[in-house]
Amino acid sequence: MSTTVTPSPGNQLWGIYYTDREYARVMGDPLRTVVEAPTKLAAEEAAARLGFGDPWAHPVTPEVARQAQWPLQRRSIHRQSHVHKPSRGVRI
Numbered sequence: 001m002s003t004t005v006t007p008s009p010g011n012q013l014w015g016i017y018y019t020d021r022e023y024a025r026v027m028g029d030p031l032r033t034v035v036e037a038p039t040k041l042a043a044e045e046a047a048a049r050l051g052f053g054d055p056w057a058h059p060v061t062p063e064v065a066r067q068a069q070w071p072l073q074r075r076s077i078h079r080q081s082h083v084h085k086p087s088r089g090v091r092i
Contacts, residue, residue, distance in 0.1 A: 013035075014037055015033075015057070016044075017055075020054065032047075032055070032068075033052065
């Protein structure tokens with residue numbers, strides 16, 4: 001993981017939050033992840049591709065981004081923990 005959180009030229013850091021604002025308020029309005037994209041729509045699409053349902057993007061500062069869990073870490077952990085092994089079934 002890179003320790004820098006400055007976006008590349010033409011991009012901006014976007015915090016991904018829950019779209020359902022009431023649910024977000026109950027959960028403490030957690031910052032789900034941070035993505036780098038040129039626009040709000042592109043950030044929401046990138047978050048959806050990473051598996052975040054109903055993402056809502058909001059610009060964040062590099063200081064806030066340092067506190068977030070980055071998508072590549074989250075995705076690799078997610079894939080490892082949800083590996084489905086096929087069932088052999090019961091034969092009668």
